[in-house]
Amino acid sequence: MTSLKRILKFAFQDIGRNFGLSFMTVLILILMVLSVNALWGVEAITKEAVATVKDQVNVSVYFSANANDDNVNELKKYVSSFPEVVNVDLLSADSVLDSFKQRHKLSKDILDALAELDTNPFGPTMIIKTKEPSDYQKIIQALNVPEYQTLIEAKSFDEHETALDKIQNITNNAEKMVAGLVLLFGCISFLIVFNTIRAAIHTQKVEIGIKRLVGASNWFIRGPYIVESLIFSVLSMAISIGIIYLALHFIDPYLSVIFSDGFSLTKYYNSHILYLFGSQFVCVLVLTVVSSILAMRRQLKV
Amino acid sequence: MIIVEGVTKVYSKNSVALRDISLHINAGEFVSIIGQSGSGKTTFTKLLIAEETPTKGKIKIGDWDITNIKTDEIPYLRRQIGMIFQDYKLLPQKTVYENVAFALEVAGEKSKRIAQIVPQLLEIVGLSDRHNRYPQQLSGGEQQRVAIARSLAHRPKIIVADEPTGNLDTINAEEIIQILKKINEFGTTVLLLTHNREVVNALHRRVITLHGGNIVLDQEAGKYIL
Structure with missing residues (x-):
């Protein structure tokens, strides 16, 4: 319990001391989450548009x-x-x-x-x-x-057939493009987050060395960075969710003009909230924790 | 007791740091290990704290054979060996008190116990009135005394001081040696790795001379001969 408290204490101390790097890490994570959500939002709107057109046919x-x-x-x-x-x-x-x-x-x-x-x-x-x-x-x-x-x-029917084929074609291509962009953003974000965390850990190379010399276990050294990853993930997701809902507040009135059946992105997010934000949180957490562990591997060599 | 038996450390074909060295250091001894740069002093220290493993031979500390020590046992070994360095290795963003407490915190010592131990350690090194200062607000001698206090945090059986007076003037160097002698009087084994001829000659204690990875001289109440 004492060790856990100290790991938490050191984690918050590190965040405070390396405020610039911590800020950058959270900022990059937020940008990543927002980019992915922008793509998901576009996909949701595209799907809804196609469904509406299909319904009218x-x-x-x-x-x-x-x-x-x-x-x-x-x-x-x-x-x-x-x-x-x-x-x-x-x-x-x-x-x-x-x-x-x-x-x-x-x-x-x-x-x-x-x-x-x-x-x-x-x-x-x-x-x-x-x-x-x-x-x-x-x-x-x-x-x-x-x-x-x-x-x-x-x-x-003949009049709609070509239009439907086109819509179907656009939807299929849009889905492929969104998947590709999400993958691309994921890779870029991983590299940026990995290097940001590596830089943060590198600045504490001396401290890690001293911890080792005075007999800290590897888990005691690693612990604060894992906790930091968790804090970065929670913080970036919380801020991102706030920004997303704020953005939806401004986007939805425009959507209500286009979609007469009452479709709104806020409703879409609310109905998929656990899936959307849960899966994103898990991805961000895995990304930051894996980055930390990889970045620390060298420093923790006995 | 430290027992080193036929230890060789080879980094590469052209870099042999230690060549088949054997020595016994009894508990409570004060031993100076001297030698030029590249003689193997630092490698010897690294072997003692398991930062390196010997290519050949055996190292025992007490009854503990640390030659092939498991990774998860290394922190426990290091808590039994207090290390002091020429560059002090203090954390600049922590106060004197926090630097000493840090060694106990990472070992999971209870806060209440830390609050008892740290003032005692600062008392031993004469820095009770400086506990709130940061390292950059202290002189070199004072910083080294903080490092000594930290090295004593786990009540180690062995203190390894690697060039502790290297950055200090004569007066401060003398103060540090006096503190090490005081620690030795309490029964702690002290290994002093140094280039400082005056310090070694004034001590009149055992001197082990390393040269080219070999022990070339091992004198009781010896002198600095190179």
């Missing part, structure tokens, strides 16, 4: 005006039987007409032309949602059978 099947309720219900039943389909909505011919009128309420010419017609020119519309955008192709093919050709006037 669907296949609209426009029935011809002569399609009756039995035809429509049969087709709905047929489409719903596919395991890839998560939802099928039906809009009646009247509601399609109402919706059309609503959309063009300011276009007098269009409304006049519509009034000239005796009957509703629109048929019902079926809106199909699938689990994945890639599933739409299968549904489209399933509808391309001769018996339904006369019932279906148009299908709207």
